[in-house]
Amino acid sequence: xxxxxxxxxxxxxxxxxxxxxxxxxxxxxxxxxxxxxxxxxxxxxxxxxxxxxxxxxxxxxxxxxxxxxxxxxxxxxxxxxxxxxxxxxxxxxxxxxxxxxxxxxxxxxxxxxxxxxxxxxxxxxxxxxxxxxxxxxxxxxxxxxxxxxxxxxxxxxxxxxxxxxxxxxxxxxxxxxxxxxxxxxxxxxxxxxxxxxxxxxxxxxxxxxxxxxxxxxxxxxxxxxxxxxxxxxxxxxxxxxxxxxxxxxxxxxxxxxxxxxxxxxxxxxxxxxxxxxxxxxxxxxxxxxxxxxxxxxxxxxxxxxxxxxxxxxxxxxxxxxxxxxxxxxxxxxxxxxxxxxxxxxxxxxxxxxxxxxxxxxxxxxxxxxxxxxxxxxxxxxxxxxxxxxxxxxxxxxxxxxxxxxxxxxxxx
Amino acid sequence: xxxxxxxxxxxxxxxxxxxxxxxxxxxxxxxxxxxxxxxxxxxxxxxxxxxxxxxxxxxxxxxxxxxxxxxxxxxxxxxxxxxxxxxxxxxxxxxxxxxxxxxxxxxxxxxxxxxxxxxxxxxxxxxxxxxxxxxxxxxxxxxxxxxxxxxxxxxxxxxxxxxxxxxxxxxxxxxxxxxxxxxxxxxxxxxxxxxxxxxxxxxxxxxxxxxxxxxxxxxxxxxxxxxxxxxxxxxxxxxxxxxxxxxxxxxxxxxxxxxxxxxxxxxxxxxxxxxxxxxxxxxxxxxxxxxxxxxxxxxxxxxxxxxxxxxxxxxxxxxxxxxxxxxxxxxxxxxxx
Numbered sequence: 143x144x145x146x147x148x149x150x151x152x153x154x155x156x157x158x159x160x161x162x163x164x165x166x167x168x169x170x171x172x173x174x175x176x177x178x179x180x181x182x183x184x185x186x187x188x189x190x191x192x193x194x195x196x197x198x199x200x201x202x203x204x205x206x207x208x209x210x211x212x213x214x215x216x217x218x219x220x221x222x223x224x225x226x227x228x229x230x231x232x233x234x235x236x237x238x239x240x241x242x243x244x245x246x247x248x249x250x251x252x253x254x255x256x257x258x259x260x261x262x263x264x265x266x267x268x269x270x271x272x273x274x275x276x277x278x279x280x281x282x283x284x285x286x287x288x289x290x291x292x293x294x295x296x297x298x299x300x301x302x303x304x305x306x307x308x309x310x311x312x313x314x315x316x317x318x319x320x321x322x323x324x325x326x327x328x329x330x331x332x333x334x335x336x337x338x339x340x341x342x343x344x345x346x347x348x349x350x351x352x353x354x355x356x357x358x359x360x361x362x363x364x365x366x367x368x369x370x371x372x373x374x375x376x377x378x379x380x381x382x383x384x385x386x387x388x389x390x391x392x393x394x395x396x397x398x399x400x401x402x403x404x405x406x407x408x409x410x411x412x413x414x415x416x417x418x419x420x421x422x423x424x425x426x427x428x429x430x431x432x433x434x435x436x437x438x439x440x441x442x443x444x445x446x447x448x449x450x451x452x453x454x455x456x457x458x459x460x461x462x463x464x465x466x467x468x469x470x471x472x473x474x475x476x477x478x479x480x481x482x483x484x485x486x487x488x489x490x491x492x493x494x495x496x497x498x499x500x501x502x503x504x505x506x507x508x509x510x511x512x513x514x515x516x517x518x519x520x521x522x523x524x525x526x527x528x529x530x531x532x533x534x535x536x537x538x539x540x541x542x543x544x545x546x547x548x549x550x551x552x553x554x
Numbered sequence: 555x556x557x558x559x560x561x562x563x564x565x566x567x568x569x570x571x572x573x574x575x576x577x578x579x580x581x582x583x584x585x586x587x588x589x590x591x592x593x594x595x596x597x598x599x600x601x602x603x604x605x606x607x608x609x610x611x612x613x614x615x616x617x618x619x620x621x622x623x624x625x626x627x628x629x630x631x632x633x634x635x636x637x638x639x640x641x642x643x644x645x646x647x648x649x650x651x652x653x654x655x656x657x658x659x660x661x662x663x664x665x666x667x668x669x670x671x672x673x674x675x676x677x678x679x680x681x682x683x684x685x686x687x688x689x690x691x692x693x694x695x696x697x698x699x700x701x702x703x704x705x706x707x708x709x710x711x712x713x714x715x716x717x718x719x720x721x722x723x724x725x726x727x728x729x730x731x732x733x734x735x736x737x738x739x740x741x742x743x744x745x746x747x748x749x750x751x752x753x754x755x756x757x758x759x760x761x762x763x764x765x766x767x768x769x770x771x772x773x774x775x776x777x778x779x780x781x782x783x784x785x786x787x788x789x790x791x792x793x794x795x796x797x798x799x800x801x802x803x804x805x806x807x808x809x810x811x812x813x814x815x816x817x818x819x820x821x822x823x824x825x826x827x828x829x830x831x832x833x834x835x836x837x838x839x840x841x842x843x844x845x846x847x848x849x850x851x852x853x854x855x856x857x858x859x860x861x862x863x864x865x866x867x868x869x870x871x872x873x874x875x876x877x878x879x880x881x882x883x884x885x886x887x888x889x890x891x
Contacts, residue, residue: 145881162882165864195867197879214860234858236727236813248855251868252877254848266865269880276867276880286882288863
C-alpha cells in the first residue's frame with residue numbers, strides 16, 4: 143500500500159510499504175477514505191518530538207471502511223464505515239474504566255520510554271513516534287486499528303467524510319480544551335491559537351455556554367475563521383495581548399484561558415528569540431510563550447486549560463502567578479473516546495458542521511506538499527484532508543478568505 | 555473486599571505472621587526497609603548478620619576493657635593483653651560497620667578476615683610455653699564456629715549483590731485470587747516473560763524451566779516451590795544441577811480501595827562460571843530490572859486484555875535496539891493463542 147512516511151526533519155515521502163495485518167485478536171483493518179494532517183504532526187515534521195525512526199508512517203486522524211476484523215471484535219463487521227480515535231485504548235484498565243482513554247495502561251508497548259521521559263507513560267497513539275507505542279499511522283491506504291472493539295465509532299452514511307473525520311482528534315481535542323474551563327453562563331474565554339484545534343475550542347466554548355470568546359493569533363485567515371465562529375480576535379503581531387485582554391475585560395482578565403498552541407509558540411519580540419535559541423541549543427525542548435501569557439492574563443481564581451501539545455521541559459514558568467492567584471491548570475491529551483458519541487450527536491443535530499475548518503483537499507500522494515504549505519501557512523492553509531483513494535497530483539482548495547487576498551475562488 | 559476491610563487488623567496481624575514465616579521484612583510504613591528477597595539471601599541472613607554485629611560489639615568491648623579476663627578464659631598468656639586490646643578495637647569496628655553500612659556483606663567479610671586474625675593469634679599463642687592448650691583449643695573451636703557463621707551470612711548476603719537481582723512491581727485490575735491462579739500455573743509464565751521458552755509442571759510442586767540464550771542457546775533447570783500461599787505469595791528456587799541457580803518470589807497484595815492487585819516480583823540468579831555463566835549474564839541483559847519491568851507490563855496486558863499488545867515498531871521486542879520503523883512488517887507475526 144501507499145503510506146506517508148517520516149524520513150527526517152521536514153522530510154516526508156509517500157512510499158510503497160507492506161499492507162497491515164491483524165496482529166492482536168481485537169484488531170481491525172480499516173481501508174482509509176479520508177485522513178488529515180494535524181497541527182501536532184508538524185511537531186513530528188519539525189523534529190521536536192524524540193524517538194522518531196525513518197520510515198515511521200504518520201497520521202492519527204483517519205476514517206474509512208472496516209475490511210477485516212480480529213476474532214475478538216464483536217461490534218464491528220466488514221463494510222462498516224468508522225472514524226478512529228487517535229489514542230489507542232484497551233477499555234479494560236483502571237484509566238479506561240475512568241474514561242481517561244488517553245492514559246490507557248496497556249496500549250503503549252514502549253511505555254518504558256514514557257516512563258524515562260515523563261515519569262509515567264501515556265497511551266499508544268497512531269503514527270506519533272515510538273514514545274507513544276510505535277504504531278503505523280493513518281496517512282496511508284490501510285491501517286491496523288488495535289482494540290477496534292473500543293475505539294472506532296460507526297458513522298451514518300448521510301454525513302460526508304469531512305463532517306465526521308474530525309471526531310478522530312481535533313473536534314474532541316478542541317472541545318475538551320473548552321470543557322476543562324468548566325464554563326459558566328456569562329464567562330469570557332480567551333483562546334491562544336486559531337489553528338484547527340483552536341477553531342473547535344472557539345465553537346465548543348460557545349456550545350458549552352460561554353458568553354464571550356476572545357481568540358488570539360497572527361494569521362489573518364485564521365483570525366477570520368475565528369470571527370466566523372463568533373469570536374472577537376486579537377492579532378498579537380499588532381497588539382499587546384495582555385493589555386488588549388485587560389482592556390476588553392475591565393482589567394479583571396478572562397475567566398478561563400485555553401492554550402491551543404503548544405510547544406512551538408511564536409511571539410513578537412525578544413522572548414521568542416530567547417525561547418527559540420534555547421530550544422535550538424536543546425536547553426529547553428518547548429517554547430511556552432502562549433502558556434506563559436495565558437497564565438499571566440487569566441483572572442484570579444480562573445482556569446488555564448492546556449490542550450496544545452508539549453513534549454518536554456520549559457523555562458521561566460510563572461508558578462508564582464499560578465500559586466498566588468489561585469489558578470487551576472488542567473491538561474491532557476484528549477480522551478477522544480468519551481467525546482465521540484456526544485459530538486456525533488451535535489453534528490447530526492446540525493449544531494455544528496466540522497467541515498468548516500477544511501481549506502485543502504488533496505491526494506495522499508500530495509502529502510509532502512500538504513505538510514509544506516501547512517507548516518509555512520501558505521495559500522491560506524488551515525486544514526489539509528488527504529484522500530488515499532486518489533492518485534497523482536490533485537490539490538483542491540476548498541474555500542477563500544477576505545483578509546489574505548490570495549485566496550482564489552470557492553471550489554466547494 | 556468488604557470482609558477484608560472489616561477484619562483489617564486481623565488480616566494485618568496474619569500478614570506479619572506470614573511474612574516472618576517467609577523470612578520477609580514487613581515494615582509497612584517504611585518502604586526503605588528492604589523488599590522481600592527470595593531464596594538466596596534471606597532475611598535470616600540479615601538477622602544473623604545483626605546478631606553477629608551485636609556479638610562483635612560485646613566481645614570487642616570486653617576485649618578492649620578487660621583483656622586479661624579474655625586472656626584467662628581463652629588460655630592465652632596475660633602478657634598478650636595489648637594484642638587482645640587491638641583485636642577488640644578491630645572487633646568493635648567490624649561490629650559498627652555491620653550496622654552502619656548499607657553493604658552488610660562487606661562488613662561481614664571484614665569479620666571473616668578478623669576471624670582469620672584471631673585464629674592466627676590463637677595459633678601463635680599455642681606455641682608459647684605458658685599457654686593453656688585445653689582452653690586455647692576450646693577458644694579455637696568457638697572462633698571456628700563463629701567464622702562459619704560469618705561466612706554463611708557473608709556468602710548469603712553477598713550472593714545477592716554479586717548475583718543478578720531484579721525486582722519489579724505492577725498493578726492489575728483483577729482480584730488477587732485471579733492473578734495468583736494465573737501465575738501459580740507456571741506454564742503461563744512464558745506468555746509474558748520474554749526470555750522463557752517453556753515451563754512444565756512436574757510432580758510435587760516441581761517444574762522444569764527452559765530459557766532462551768543468545769545465538770539460539772537455551773539454559774534449563776528444575777525448580778521447586780518453596781512457599782505457596784494462595785492469593786498472597788509464591789516463592790520458588792532452582793534445584794541442584796541447574797544451568798543457572800536462581801530463585802524468585804511473587805507477592806500479591808490487594809490494592810487499596812478494591813482497585814485490583816499490586817504484584818511485586820523479585821528474581822535472583824547467581825550465574826555460574828564458565829561459558830554458561832557468561833551466556834546467562836547476557837541472557838538477562840544489562841538491565842535486569844528493565845527486563846523484569848517489561849515482563850510485568852506484558853503480564854498486566856495478558857491479565858487485563860487477554861494477550862500481549864504489539865505495535866508495528868515492537869514486533870521484535872520493546873527494547874531500544876529492537877525498534878523497527880512503525881510500518882507493517884512484510885510477514886507480520888501473527889500472535890498465537
